[in-house]
Amino acid sequence: xxxxxxxxxxxxxxxxxxxxxxxxxxxxxxxxxxDKERVQLFIGTVIASKGRGIRKTITxxxxxQGEGVERIFPLHSPRVQDVxxxxxxxxxxxxxxxxxxxxxxxxxxxxxxxxxxxRSKAEDKAIRKQMADAAAAAxxxxxxxxxxxx
Numbered sequence: 001x002x003x004x005x006x007x008x009x010x011x012x013x014x015x016x017x018x019x020x021x022x023x024x025x026x027x028x029x030x031x032x033x034x035d036k037e038r039v040q041l042f043i044g045t046v047i048a049s050k051g052r053g054i055r056k057t058i059t060x061x062x063x064x065q066g067e068g069v070e071r072i073f074p075l076h077s078p079r080v081q082d083v084x085x086x087x088x089x090x091x092x093x094x095x096x097x098x099x100x101x102x103x104x105x106x107x108x109x110x111x112x113x114x115x116x117x118x119r120s121k122a123e124d125k126a127i128r129k130q131m132a133d134a135a136a137a138a139x140x141x142x143x144x145x146x147x148x149x150x
Contacts, residue, residue: 008054012076015131018124019058021046021096022089022109027060027073028081039081042071045089045109047096058083061099063107068100088112088120
């Protein structure tokens with residue numbers, strides 16, 4: 001079991017954005033159209049979080065033209081460029097599958113306010129800074145490798 005954990009640590013992303021069930025998120029997803037690639041936003045509410053390690057996934061639900069659309073995103077996938085939390089949700093369930101049966105304004109999740117929201121914003125900002133620093137360090141390492149090869 002220890003071997004699997006070490007392989008997962010090597011292959012997965014260094015840091016993941018803190019995403020909880022009930023949050024409204026923007027998932028920046030890389031899609032391929034023909035021979036071009038572009039980043040598409042999928043904005044919705046996280047209704048489920050599942051797995052751990054490299055297998056961690058979130059299920060995001062949104063309403064498009066009156067029809068509910070759900071997508072499951074593996075967080076460690078290279079196709080998932082970024083996950084940005086726009087609103088923190090205050091929920092008392094681990095899975096929000098009951099939102100599937102609701103229509104209109106009943107699908108809204110109450111926003112997390114007060115001290116908890118401030119604390120989570122500060123934690124999110126610190127993790128985002130660590131992610132940016134790690135990306136910059138990786139970029140510098142690849143540039144150093146290219147210069148050594150030349």
